[in-house]
Amino acid sequence: MIKKTFIIFLSICLIQFFSNNSYAVEPNEILENQKQEFRARNISKNIRCMICQNQSIDESSAPLAKDLRILIRNKIKDGKKDEEIYKFLTDRYGDFILLKPSFKLNTLALWLLPFVFVLIGIFIVFFHNKKSKKI
Amino acid sequence: MKKKLLIIPPLLFLLILLTFFYLLIIERNPSEIPSNLLDKSVPNFETESLLKKERFISSKEFGKEIMLVNFFATWCLPCRDEHIYIKRFSDEKGIRVIGINYKDNPKKATQWLKDMGNPYSNVPIDKYGKIAIDWGVYGIPETFIISSEGIIKYRHVGSVTKKIYKKINLLIKEIE
Amino acid sequence: MAPSLGNFALWLSLFFAISQFFISKNNNLKLIKISVNGLIISSLISFFLLMYSHVVSDFSVLNVFQNSHTTKPLLYKISGIWGNHEGSMLLWILVLTIFNYFIFKLYNKKNSTFISKTLETQAFITTGFILFTILTSNPFERMFPTQENGLGFNPILQDPALAIHPPLLYIGYVGFSAAFSISIATLSLENSEKIPWHIYMKPFVLAAWTFLSIGIALGSVWAYYELGWGGWWFWDPVENASFMPWLLGTALLHSLIIVEKRRSLQAWVLLLSILAFLLSVVGTFLVRSGILTSIHTFALDPSRGVYILAFTALLGGYSLILFGTKSKKYFDNNYFTFFSKEGSILINNILMVVVCATVFLGTVYPLLIEAFTNNKISVGEPYYNSTVIPIMIPAILVMGIGPILGWGKENKSKIIKKILPSILLTTILTIFIFLIYQSYSIVGIAGIILAFWIISNNLIILIKKNKNYSIGMIVAHLGVGLLILGITGSSVWQEEKITRMKIDSETKIEKYNIVFEKINEIRGTNYVALQGNFLIYDEKKNIIAKLKPENRFYPITNNFTTEASIHTNLFRDLYIVLGEGNLNDGWVVRIYYNPLVIWIWIGALVIFLGGITSININLKKLKILSQ
Numbered sequence: 001m002i003k004k005t006f007i008i009f010l011s012i013c014l015i016q017f018f019s020n021n022s023y024a025v026e027p028n029e030i031l032e033n034q035k036q037e038f039r040a041r042n043i044s045k046n047i048r049c050m051i052c053q054n055q056s057i058d059e060s061s062a063p064l065a066k067d068l069r070i071l072i073r074n075k076i077k078d079g080k081k082d083e084e085i086y087k088f089l090t091d092r093y094g095d096f097i098l099l100k101p102s103f104k105l106n107t108l109a110l111w112l113l114p115f116v117f118v119l120i121g122i123f124i125v126f127f128h129n130k131k132s133k134k135i
Numbered sequence: 136m137k138k139k140l141l142i143i144p145p146l147l148f149l150l151i152l153l154t155f156f157y158l159l160i161i162e163r164n165p166s167e168i169p170s171n172l173l174d175k176s177v178p179n180f181e182t183e184s185l186l187k188k189e190r191f192i193s194s195k196e197f198g199k200e201i202m203l204v205n206f207f208a209t210w211c212l213p214c215r216d217e218h219i220y221i222k223r224f225s226d227e228k229g230i231r232v233i234g235i236n237y238k239d240n241p242k243k244a245t246q247w248l249k250d251m252g253n254p255y256s257n258v259p260i261d262k263y264g265k266i267a268i269d270w271g272v273y274g275i276p277e278t279f280i281i282s283s284e285g286i287i288k289y290r291h292v293g294s295v296t297k298k299i300y301k302k303i304n305l306l307i308k309e310i311e
Numbered sequence: 312m313a314p315s316l317g318n319f320a321l322w323l324s325l326f327f328a329i330s331q332f333f334i335s336k337n338n339n340l341k342l343i344k345i346s347v348n349g350l351i352i353s354s355l356i357s358f359f360l361l362m363y364s365h366v367v368s369d370f371s372v373l374n375v376f377q378n379s380h381t382t383k384p385l386l387y388k389i390s391g392i393w394g395n396h397e398g399s400m401l402l403w404i405l406v407l408t409i410f411n412y413f414i415f416k417l418y419n420k421k422n423s424t425f426i427s428k429t430l431e432t433q434a435f436i437t438t439g440f441i442l443f444t445i446l447t448s449n450p451f452e453r454m455f456p457t458q459e460n461g462l463g464f465n466p467i468l469q470d471p472a473l474a475i476h477p478p479l480l481y482i483g484y485v486g487f488s489a490a491f492s493i494s495i496a497t498l499s500l501e502n503s504e505k506i507p508w509h510i511y512m513k514p515f516v517l518a519a520w521t522f523l524s525i526g527i528a529l530g531s532v533w534a535y536y537e538l539g540w541g542g543w544w545f546w547d548p549v550e551n552a553s554f555m556p557w558l559l560g561t562a563l564l565h566s567l568i569i570v571e572k573r574r575s576l577q578a579w580v581l582l583l584s585i586l587a588f589l590l591s592v593v594g595t596f597l598v599r600s601g602i603l604t605s606i607h608t609f610a611l612d613p614s615r616g617v618y619i620l621a622f623t624a625l626l627g628g629y630s631l632i633l634f635g636t637k638s639k640k641y642f643d644n645n646y647f648t649f650f651s652k653e654g655s656i657l658i659n660n661i662l663m664v665v666v667c668a669t670v671f672l673g674t675v676y677p678l679l680i681e682a683f684t685n686n687k688i689s690v691g692e693p694y695y696n697s698t699v700i701p702i703m704i705p706a707i708l709v710m711g712i713g714p715i716l717g718w719g720k721e722n723k724s725k726i727i728k729k730i731l732p733s734i735l736l737t738t739i740l741t742i743f744i745f746l747i748y749q750s751y752s753i754v755g756i757a758g759i760i761l762a763f764w765i766i767s768n769n770l771i772i773l774i775k776k777n778k779n780y781s782i783g784m785i786v787a788h789l790g791v792g793l794l795i796l797g798i799t800g801s802s803v804w805q806e807e808k809i810t811r812m813k814i815d816s817e818t819k820i821e822k823y824n825i826v827f828e829k830i831n832e833i834r835g836t837n838y839v840a841l842q843g844n845f846l847i848y849d850e851k852k853n854i855i856a857k858l859k860p861e862n863r864f865y866p867i868t869n870n871f872t873t874e875a876s877i878h879t880n881l882f883r884d885l886y887i888v889l890g891e892g893n894l895n896d897g898w899v900v901r902i903y904y905n906p907l908v909i910w911i912w913i914g915a916l917v918i919f920l921g922g923i924t925s926i927n928i929n930l931k932k933l934k935i936l937s938q
Contacts, residue, residue, distance in 0.1 A: 024540065026890070026899055027811045048689055050168065050273035053604065054547045056691070059540050063238075064273055067264050092271040094171035099691025101676075106684060110676050114669045114698045121661035128657070129649065145631045151675060152624050154682045158602055159616045166604040168687050 024061055031073055040073045043085055046099050047072075056099055170279075170290035171271055177204075177285050178269040183260045185236055185244055191259035196233065198285035201307055203232040205255070206267060206277045208239040209247040214276045217294035218251050221278075225254040228304065234258045237267050237275050278303070282310055314372045317360030318451035324353040324404065325441045331411075332434035335427040340418070343430060347415040350437065354408040358392075358401050361450050365392050370461055373454040374398055379461040380867060382837045383469070390474030396599055397450035399477055404444060406478075406485040407437045410515070414489055417511055425496050425506045432492035439622045447615045466838065466865045467872055472533040479526030480553055484591040486519020487556060490563070491588035494581045495630060498637040509570045509580065510936065514929050516567060516584070520560040521922025527553050528915030539873045539888050541805070541903045543911070546695040548603055551674045552594030555667050559587040562663040565656045573718060575653060577641040579660065585630045590667070592623050602678065648720040655713030662706040669698050704761065707795065710788065711764040714772065714780065736767035747882070748804060748906060758799025765792030783928060787921025794914030800907025801884075807904075813897035821904045823855070823885065824848040830894075838863045840874075843889040843898065847878060860889040884908040 025044075031037040044058035049065045057065035068089070075085050089097050101107045172178070177197045184191040196202075205221055207214040224230045234255035236244045241260060248258070261267055270279070273292070280289040280303060289306055291299055331346035361374070365388050370376045378395045379388055392398040411433050418426040444450075490512050497508045530550070531543040544550065563583040569576045597603065600616025647653040673690045680688050715729050740763040741756070769789045772780050808820045812827040819825070828844040840863040847856045858876035865872070878885045884905040892898025 024901070025809055027809050030809065046691075046693055048691060054545055054691070059542070064264075067268065071268065090171070092171060092269060093273065094168065094271070094687065096168050096687040096689050099689060100693030100697070101688050101690055106680055106686065107676075107688065110672065110690065110694070113672055114665070114702070117665040117668045118702065121665050125649075125657060125661060141635055145628070145635070148627055148631065149624070151679070152620055152627070154679055155596070155600075155602060156617065156620055158678060158682050159600060159613045159620065163681075165602060169685065 024059055024065075025069065026066070029066070029069055029073065031077070036073070036076045039082065040069070040076055043072050043076075043082060044069055046086075047089060048097050048099050050093065050097065167292055168273070170287065172287045173290070175287055177281055177287060178266075180259070180266050180269060182262075182266065185241055185258035185260055186248075186253075187257060191257055193259075196257065197281055198283070200231060200283050201311060202281045203230055203303070204235060204270075204279040204281060205232055206235045206237050206261075206270070206272050206275045208237045208275060209243045210239065211237075211275050213294035215251070217276055217278075217296070218254075220295040220297075220300045222252055222254040223300065224303070225256070228307075230307065231256045235261050235266060235270075237261050237272070238264050280306055280310065313360050313363050313367075314369065314451045314453060317357045317364070318449065320353045320357035320360060321401075321441070321445060321449070321451065324350055324357060324408070325438065325445060327353055328434050328438040328441055332431055332438060335431035335434060338423055338427045340423070343415065343418075343427065346434075347412055347430070351408040351412045354401075354405045357451075358405045361398060361401055362389060362392055365389065365398075368461070370459070371453055371455065371457040372450070373452040374450040376454050376458055376461045381460055382867065384836060386471070386474060387469045393477045394468055394473075397444070397448040397452075399481075400440065400444040400448050401450055402478060403481055403485070404437065404440055406481045407433075407440060407488065410485050410489045411437060413515075414492065422506055425500060425503060425508070428496035428500055429489075429492045429511075432495045433489065436488050436492070436626070439626075443615070443618050443622070447618055462868075466863070466868060466870050467537055470533055470537060472529045472536070476526055476529045476533065479522045479529065483519045483523025483526055483553075483560070484556065484588075484595075486515050486522070487560065487584070487588040487591050489515040490519065490584040491630070494584040495633065497581060498633045504640070507936075509567055509577070510933070512580070512584065513567050513571070514926065514933060516560065516563050517922060517926045517929055519587075520557070520564050521919060521926060523553065523557050523560060524922065525915065525919040527557060528912065528919070531915075532912055535908070536875065536877065539875050540901075541801075541875075541884075541886050541905055541908075546670075546673070546692050548674050549594075549598050551670050552590075552597050555590045555670055556587050556594065558663045558667040558670070559583055559590060562660040563587055565659055569653050569656055573645060573647075573653060575643055575645040575647070576657070576660075577643065578638045581638060581641060582634055583660075583664075585634060589623065589627050589630070590671075592619070592626065595619060596623060597674070646719070650716060650721045650723060650726055652713060652716045652718050655709045655716060658709050659706055659713065662702055662709075666699055666702050666706075669702065670695065673698070704757070707761045707765065707791075710791065711768045714784065714788070715768065730768075732771050733764065733767040736771065737763040740767065748800070752803055755799060755803035758795060758803065762792050762796035762799060765789070765795065781925065781928070783921045783923075783925030785921070786924055787918050790914045790917030790919075790921055792914070793910045793917055797907045797910030797912070797914055801905045801911065804906045805903060808902045810900055810902075811892070811897045812900045814894070816897070818900070818902070820885075820902050821883075822850045823904075824852075825887075825902060827898075827900065828857075830898075833861070835863070837867060838865045840864065841889070843887075843900070845876070845887055845900075847885060856885070858885070858887045860887045862889055879909050881909060882906065 025041070031040060041058060045056045047057045047068060049055045049057050049060035049062055051062050051064060052060045055065075057068050072085055075088065080088075086098070090102075095102055095104070101110055103111060177193060179193050181190060181192045203221075203224055207218075207221075221232060221234075225232045232255050234257075236258055238261065244258070248255070259266070267275070270277075276294050278291045278295055278299075279287055282288050288310055289303070291303070295303070327346050327349040331343065331350060334342045334346055361372075363369075364372045364375050365379055366385065368375065368379060368381050368388075370379075374395065374397050378391050378398070383391065393402040411430070414426065414429055414433055493508055493512045493515070497503045497506070500506075527550075530553070534545070535541060535543040563580060566576045566580045566583060570580050596616065596619040600619060601613060602616055645653075647657075649658075673694050676690055677688055680686055711733065712726070712730055716726065737760060741759050744759050744763075745751075745756075765788060769785050769792065772785055806821060808818065810818055812818060814827055814829055817824055817826045824847070826846045826848070828846050831842045831844065833840050833842050840861040842859050842861045845858045845860075846854055847858060849855050856878040858878055860876040861874040863872045863874060864870070873888055873890075875886055875888045877887075884903070886903035886905055888901040888903075890899030890901060
């Protein structure tokens with residue numbers, strides 16, 4: 001009897017914790033259509049949880065993360081495309097909410113520089129090869 | 136040719152360090168995100184009002200004078216802390232403040248405002264948090280300054296402290 | 312008493328560090344010996360006095376009050392010393408003084424000028440860190456009136472892996488400081504060509520790289536077991552701060568081999584050793600300055616940031632200018648083709664540096680954007696996955712054949728003969744894996760092929776028992792192959808099931824049946840918890856395991872945590888997390904099937920063992936040399 005009461009008590013406490021802190025994707029959020037659910041998970045994995053440290057809304061237990069997960073699924077069910085959903089979120093929260101930075105003018109350097117680094121690397125190797133061959 | 140090129144990496148290194156130095160000196164909160172709605176019109180929304188019978192229609196409320204919008208909830212402790220400053224905005228400075236009640240229990244909210252005093256000219260209810268998402272809200276309390284043309288001019292995330300209270304008053308004076 | 316003594320010892324160590332800086336200029340053996348020994352002893356004393364204050368729970372010490380509590384288990388009271396900013400600085404200093412001592416041990420009549428110069432540089436670095444600690448982060452700061460108990464400590468951080476993680480990382484960073492000092496000495500002195508500086512550098516680089524590897528791995532182990540969703544690397548800025556020196560360290564280690572055997576790539580080694588340590592300091596800056604927030608960052612304090620930045624600028628400016636002006640004589644023109652051992656190491660180097668530059672770009676870019684455009688963007692996992700992985704792939708391919716190529720050049724037809732057995736073995740092992748896992752994704756296939764490519768090549772080297780190959784290298788490379796195997800399996804073939812279960816209900820994942828047996832309440836040393844009991848059955852209806860995930864509540868810090876329960880074997884992990892729920896509606900249960908995860912940890916351990924083996928062999932060689 002005492003054991004059961006304790007369990008009920010602790011569950012209530014944990015519900016308070018969890019209802020203010022629902023634990024990442026929940027069973028009742030999962031869409032029936034597998035393709036849609038897959039899309040939803042993929043989009044969620046690219047959306048930052050704004051109040052967590054470096055987590056996506058897919059992994060996060062924060063209330064806002066849950067709200068956004070449900071919002072994304074509703075929009076998918078309404079037939080919105082991925083780009084439209086991303087635009088909806090970035091219009092309101094800015095580019096910061098994207099974990100994969102978008103391809104914009106201000107992220108040009110971010111995306112191009114790795115290629116440039118590889119090219120410089122290849123150049124150095126060829127240059128070293130050529131130079132040492134002459135000798 | 137080669138020697139001149141070698142200057143580039145150390146220069147870049149120095150530039151990056153200078154940038155870090157700049158970021159350290161200026162006052163910034165590394166975890167605060169700037170609002171994407173700055174200099175944009177207030178999002179349109181329509182919802183129930185907590186204390187009035189008529190529905191709250193945003194197009195009718197904004198666009199006439201400088202206003203503040205404050206997202207709050209009874210379950211949010213920092214909202215309680217900042218309440219005194221919200222009251223000062225409306226009582227001492229005569230600024231119209233709209234309080235958007237976020238994901239709350241209406242009865243509790245009504246009681247809360249009774250107990251703590253109601254600084255809000257109107258209290259639209261955001262039952263599911265949809266309005267907050269449209270405003271790019273991510274952590275309540277949040278306070279926005281709206282110009283007399285209905286343009287969002289400033290947002291503060293977190294409770295209004297004495298410092299922020301002074302800052303908002305200054306900004307309002309500038310906007311007018 | 313103890314804290315004041317500790318503070319005194321800290322100031323004393325500053326005195327010895329400054330003394331060492333000035334004394335080494337004069338190359339006076341007796342005085343140098345006094346300062347080196349004085350440094351390490353005073354540093355040890357201050358460290359142990361802080362430890363004493365924590366162990367006896369002396370809450371008059373601010374550091375103890377902020378981070379400890381009487382109910383904390385002893386192990387975590389001790390490891391709590393370096394779990395906070397101020398205490399961890401004391402650990403940094405201690406490791407610096409220990410490595411300083413080892414540098415001093417190299418001193419002999421022939422290299423006295425060289426080692427003195429190295430000690431001078433090392434003294435400068437140590438002074439910088441001690442001064443930083445005293446000025447901005449003194450752990451012996453007192454707090455009056457003394458409270459009865461402390462602020463406790465985050466329960467998630469009370470974990471054995473996390474306890475040992477910082478000391479191992481610091482051995483890494485500080486090891487690179489020794490390599491840095493040796494580099495500076497080499498560049499500043501005129502006739503250092505006669506000094507075998509690369510032989511002095513190698514043990515430090517080996518130690519630094521080996522311990523940095525295991526330190527990083529333990530951080531990931533902790534994340535996997537503690538954080539509750541099976542992740543183990545998040546490209547968090549602070550994780551990147553440890554990964555970048557590791558990448559350069561890998562390049563440095565390999566280049567040292569070439570310097571040793573062929574006297575090539577000397578300038579490269581000097582530059583890499585400078586950069587590796589600079590990045591370690593920049594990493595320290597990112598973590599402790601408050602310039603960005605992450606799970607790992609310590610408390611915010613701009614003054615700390617300004618100090619470290621100035622220190623970095625000083626070190627970086629001086630070392631890079633020194634390299635720019637004095638490195639010319641170390642550039643060589645030894646010829647080697649692509650298809651040679653040197654060629655593959657050079658390619659590996661370039662790729663490691665490119666990955667490092669990319670990770671640095673991703674980490675620093677949001678800050679640059681914020682400074683220049685007042686906008687905030689974030690660079691998360693997807694960016695790094697898209698950029699780093701494609702660059703790593705050729706590096707791994709080269710890593711397979713590199714060791715078996717000859718020095719200087721290799722006959723191209725001979726190469727095909729040499730790699731034929733490993734291609735065969737790779738194919739066989741890949742097919743074997745696919746018979747077990749039967750999952751067909753291109754990324755998965757690519758990863759598995761790469762992993763077995765490395766493993767096959769090294770197994771064949773082992774089988775052939777060719778004594779030309781360093782056993783440490785073979786073991787370490789094998790470890791990398793196993794690591795890739797584990798990373799591929801767990802990332803690509805992971806399965807997840809999220810469902811609500813009532814007591815006595817059953818669910819299925821892969822070929823396993825999972826029965827929710829009951830809910831218990833349990834009491835731990837400083838927590839209470841709800842524990843779910845789950846029975847796992849295989850397809851033949853035999854019980855494989857009983858998993859018991861918990862949801863804990865720590866009353867003192869008012870924290871809730873979830874503890875996942877994991878059943879591990881060589882093929883997969885079964886990972887269960889208990890969510891919210893109640894007796895009526897049932898509980899949310901999240902079940903993960905993570906294939907090959909244990910190979911990540913085995914791989915990391917094997918890499919570590921390879922490193923340790925190499926350190927052993929290297930130290931033996933050094934002993935013979937000095938005799």
